[in-house]
Amino acid sequence: MSDPIKNMCKSLRLAYVAEIYESVPFESPSQFLEALFQEEFLMRERAKVQRLIKNAKFLDQKNLSNYEWNEKIRFPSHTNKEDLVSLQFIMKRQNVVLIGAPGTGKTHLASGLGRKACEQGYEVRFYRVSQLIELLEHALTNNKLAAFRKKFEKVELIILDEMGYLPFSKEGSELLFQLIAEWYEQKSLIITSNLEFSQWNRIFIDSRLTAALVDPLIHHAHVLTFSGGSYRLSNALSKPK
Template identity: 50%
Template sequence: MENELKQLCKRMRLAHVYDYVIQENGSEGFYNELLQCLKYEQREREIAKANRLLKKAGFRTHKRLVEYEWHSQMGIPTSITREELEALEFVHHRENLIFVGTPGTGKTTLATALGIEACMNGKDVQFYRVMDLVDKLQKASQKGTLARARKSILTCDLLILDELGYLPIDKEGAELLFHLLSDFYEERSLIVTTNLEFSSWNKIFQDPRLTGALVDRLIHHAHIFSFAGTSYRYTNALSQLKK
């Protein structure tokens, strides 16, 4: 019990509390009561931190991973198991996830659920629709605050980029996005959702050289998932019409 208390005080940065306990040479009951109090304090700190991270992340939905409907038409790559995915191994190893597939097949929902799980585990996550991020970078560049904007993004452990490919990006925006994502390479994790195969990404960035370099960085340490099937939103709309 004494060792457990020592380790807990160390994690909570309460070294002087532990020193006081040792000096007082308290009873086992005293040790146990203090240990339970500190465990409670630690849990409350973790909950408060998770809530701050969730608020900061900018998620558009809040469906948890335990609620996600895994389906047979999702292609999970052999490079990662579902258990490793749910345990956020890719974040610990600074790897990327690329979700490729038609709209409405669960890409954004899974990306968000993984992001929420990361927040619950104390990770700093930021969620952006790609065009919103490009707009943010361009406005910061025009105002002369690009370095500050980039720094605020580069502090996160996981960046989720949603809807890559729905709209083309102009040359300036493409270059700003490329330089930002290059700084993530082997340093932090990315989740990218897209409706386009890699061979069609040149339609987004309109620059073969830049597109090739970006794809190379993204897929070097990436697990690529394929999503197929009928849109959940379409299926749900049909079911509502039949009622």
């Protein structure tokens, strides 16, 4: 393709036409243009999904296609597997809370739902809760808290992994509370925790703050409980030596 045509594609923001036009079959001018532009749209969509996945900062490649659903996952009466994977909770700005022992598949499910949300065009962010607390405290210390909170304006789903694995300082608890309060009915959260709500006092210093945090989380939430032991441990033990 000549440089003038490449420059025109660039001006028209046709990112892929210059790369793909030779591979598009030609039967008629109108067919060629339609097929060419369809391929451009398709490649744009693929690039967008990859960008969303990259920005989400998942810790691994886990997705729903290799998730092992089982009878040890207890759904609330008002929802089921199909409702959950349809991501209707994001459209309704509801939350999902996954509670159970370490290694029971909570993070895998949260990541899988988040990755599917990216594939459907949603802005997603994944954080270990301890990491988010550190970022909040750092932003506060450097007088950049407002700028940090502004980063979530266009985010539609936030995954907070491992709530309860590490206790927080009073300052960290308050910062997290403020952030979640801002997101209430504006965004959807997926939270994984090894502690039941009644035990969250272990991680939040102030019991009143704990109650104030839990209330908005569960108001519009689907709470799933994971029983049984660790899949990771059982899989490791079952492998031949």
